[in-house]
Amino acid sequence: MAKYIIEKSGPLRGTVEISGAKNAVLPILAATLLTDEPCEIMDVPALSDVEVMVKLLESIGSRVSWDYRNKIITVESGKSLRNEAPRELVSLMRGSIFAMGPLLARTGRAKFPLPGGCAIGARPVDLHKKGFEALKAVVEMGDDYMEARARELIGGHVYLDFPSVGATENIMMAATLASGTTVIENAAEEPEITDLAVFLNKMGAKGKGAGSATIRVEGVESLHGTKHTVIPDRIETGSFMLAAAITRGDLLLTNVVPGHVSAVMSKLSECGVVFEENDEGLRVRADVNPLVATDIKTMPYPGFPTDLQSQFMSLLTVVRGHSTVTETIFEGRFKHIGELNRMGADIRIEDRKAEVEGGQPLRGARIRATDLRAGVALVLAALTAEGETEISDIHFVERGYEEFTQKMTKIGANIRRVED
Numbered sequence: 001m002a003k004y005i006i007e008k009s010g011p012l013r014g015t016v017e018i019s020g021a022k023n024a025v026l027p028i029l030a031a032t033l034l035t036d037e038p039c040e041i042m043d044v045p046a047l048s049d050v051e052v053m054v055k056l057l058e059s060i061g062s063r064v065s066w067d068y069r070n071k072i073i074t075v076e077s078g079k080s081l082r083n084e085a086p087r088e089l090v091s092l093m094r095g096s097i098f099a100m101g102p103l104l105a106r107t108g109r110a111k112f113p114l115p116g117g118c119a120i121g122a123r124p125v126d127l128h129k130k131g132f133e134a135l136k137a138v139v140e141m142g143d144d145y146m147e148a149r150a151r152e153l154i155g156g157h158v159y160l161d162f163p164s165v166g167a168t169e170n171i172m173m174a175a176t177l178a179s180g181t182t183v184i185e186n187a188a189e190e191p192e193i194t195d196l197a198v199f200l201n202k203m204g205a206k207g208k209g210a211g212s213a214t215i216r217v218e219g220v221e222s223l224h225g226t227k228h229t230v231i232p233d234r235i236e237t238g239s240f241m242l243a244a245a246i247t248r249g250d251l252l253l254t255n256v257v258p259g260h261v262s263a264v265m266s267k268l269s270e271c272g273v274v275f276e277e278n279d280e281g282l283r284v285r286a287d288v289n290p291l292v293a294t295d296i297k298t299m300p301y302p303g304f305p306t307d308l309q310s311q312f313m314s315l316l317t318v319v320r321g322h323s324t325v326t327e328t329i330f331e332g333r334f335k336h337i338g339e340l341n342r343m344g345a346d347i348r349i350e351d352r353k354a355e356v357e358g359g360q361p362l363r364g365a366r367i368r369a370t371d372l373r374a375g376v377a378l379v380l381a382a383l384t385a386e387g388e389t390e391i392s393d394i395h396f397v398e399r400g401y402e403e404f405t406q407k408m409t410k411i412g413a414n415i416r417r418v419e420d
């Protein structure tokens, strides 16, 4: 297994080009199952999660070619598609379940192993099931699989008890080929939902309202191939903003949509970080004001994103002042706190709330990444810690960050990737 060796670094300075969004490209790749014509996806990040989705499409019967150098994936899902997804792939990545809706809509049957829980929570799929049933599919739940069947999907109305990103995406994709109109109430509003909706409409779908709480999809007979460039990764953008902040650095981020990260920019501004938008990109200056603590509470978009909670907490451990971090999305997303405390942080957990006494000098330690975003949170903490830090299980980080050590090294981080 590989690990990172990190020495105290910074201030980080220079330019970082943000990659295409992992959480946009995964559902968009799944959506290519909705047509037998070729689809070309551009600005695809080279990530292990994308590799898993490509393998999943191939196991179902799609023909996929991936031009790594030019970041282009072409998918052609012919007429003979298999209806079942292999367990070994679904267990690697929960996002595999995004392929269930398109496969059901295209073939009338989809059987997927239940993706199971992970470090951040139970990750149930009841809202996906509720959505398929609203489209008149019959859904059978085994103890480790979900199977949906429908000779024909019929447009229906579904209220999501929680604005689930995956459930919104799955239902929206399945609804494109249903007969009649589907309405999704209390839908998730993340930018990745809007990007998927743009892709689907370019394929000939008739969707409206993506990015708001109510999405309407008028079903059509069939969809055709198209080309699409995915949006930049707003979570990677926030991660490098926090890398600048924690090292009191000055970074220029290119290929950024500032509107997708306004909650993070607001909270970092409260801490004293200064932002400057220019025609090259978004400049992040953490060397202007002394940084102070602030409180954060994760919420569905456009609120503060849960995927940046652990990374923001790393910043709060080193800036002076008391702060509170409340995680409302995933019940198990505090596993990084034990590792940060081993580096000298002073964080106490009370249910979904963490109390952080900031300003503690961190010291290097041997720690491990517990999930994708927690891994980056530990890297950020290690950049400011005295001495050497060793982070194991970094395969998590490589699921979601393209050329992570290269991008970090280029702006002055002392980080090395070594095989165990």
Ligand code: EPZ
Pocket (backbone or CB within 6 Å): 022, 023, 026, 094, 095, 121, 122, 123, 124, 125, 126, 127, 128, 129, 162, 163, 164, 165, 166, 167, 188, 306, 307, 329, 330, 331, 372, 373, 400
């Ligand atoms: C997506 O996961 C993202 N993954 C996650 O990013 C992100 O943290 C999450 O949305 C929230 O923004 C991808 O897009 C591939 P949810 P998803 O369904 O769709 C509950 C990362 O680091 N829920 O919005 O699985 C669930 O338990 C990853 O890139 C149900 O109760 O998240 C959770 O509490 C991590 N029933 C809440 O909704 C359901 O049927 C949010 O989950 C589905 C979800």
